[in-house]
Amino acid sequence: MEPLTEDTVNPDAVAIRIENLTKTFRKGKSYFAAIKDLNIVVNEGEFLCIVGPSGCGKTTLLRIIAGLERQTGGKVIIRRRRVNRPLTSMVFQTDSIFPWMTVEKNVGYGLDMQGVPKAVRDEKVHHLLKMTGLLAFRYCYPHQLSGGMKQRVNVARAFAADPEILLMDEPFGLLDEQNRLILQKELMQIWEGTGKTTIFITHSVDEALVLGDRLLVMTAQPGQVKKIIEVDLERPRDIISLRSNPHFIELYKEVWHLLSEEVQRSRQMDLKPL
Numbered sequence: 001m002e003p004l005t006e007d008t009v010n011p012d013a014v015a016i017r018i019e020n021l022t023k024t025f026r027k028g029k030s031y032f033a034a035i036k037d038l039n040i041v042v043n044e045g046e047f048l049c050i051v052g053p054s055g056c057g058k059t060t061l062l063r064i065i066a067g068l069e070r071q072t073g074g075k076v077i078i079r080r081r082r083v084n085r086p087l088t089s090m091v092f093q094t095d096s097i098f099p100w101m102t103v104e105k106n107v108g109y110g111l112d113m114q115g116v117p118k119a120v121r122d123e124k125v126h127h128l129l130k131m132t133g134l135l136a137f138r139y140c141y142p143h144q145l146s147g148g149m150k151q152r153v154n155v156a157r158a159f160a161a162d163p164e165i166l167l168m169d170e171p172f173g174l175l176d177e178q179n180r181l182i183l184q185k186e187l188m189q190i191w192e193g194t195g196k197t198t199i200f201i202t203h204s205v206d207e208a209l210v211l212g213d214r215l216l217v218m219t220a221q222p223g224q225v226k227k228i229i230e231v232d233l234e235r236p237r238d239i240i241s242l243r244s245n246p247h248f249i250e251l252y253k254e255v256w257h258l259l260s261e262e263v264q265r266s267r268q269m270d271l272k273p274l
Ligand SMILES: Nc1ncnc2c1ncn2[C@@H]1O[C@H](COP(=O)(O)OP(=O)(O)O)[C@@H](O)[C@H]1O
Pocket: 025, 026, 034, 052, 053, 054, 055, 056, 057, 058, 059, 060, 061
């Protein structure tokens, strides 16, 4: 276990501080801990990826950070730099865009809610539609789009809202490989232009290493920090050339080994009661 402590990071550069976070749920008559004493600090502008066996509490962690779920114990402290912007925006695995709105209206939705002047809104929306290859589809409705296009709308919408923290829960998990690689690239281009603090859950070790500055490997239930890995690979990263990069291969093996230990553990046990 290697939780970060105060003295391992520059306190000025902290975007999120999570201390001894615990979440218990009820199952039948008993309770179990989905997350237990989880500690991590996310730096300003950092792209943090999270991997861990299914059911280890990744989504629960994100939902707590987003304020959609209340923790049972511990603290989540998010630094707010600007009062007129949302604290977090979430991108889910399945599209959560409004079916009755055009692509353009969906992307601008958050800005409309914030009362951003039309000219500023239109410019921002235009920029994001361009970055995500959606310009030609801006007057389409979601039912006219492929899965990849819908996820692009989701990503563009989350960036348009300009939150302090961007939260992404396996956003490309249901896409085919070609689409996934293209969306990863687009996401990186947008992210590099904004430097937004981002937490990204994925089940793909490749994806975590292509995107992340650091990678949090979680333990099987109850979810804790197993290890935090620095992904010290130069940017911009390209998955095809990374696959033959010795350091990438080394990191991949390390993460895969840690992850498979936990996947093994999670398969051998039923939920551990409190
Ligand atoms: N609202 C809930 N009520 C009861 N149990 C829940 C609830 N949400 C999640 N869980 C349980 O908590 C554990 C962690 O879930 P989740 O955070 O979705 O895991 P992951 O995203 O890592 O797959 C699972 O055992 C899941 O069944």
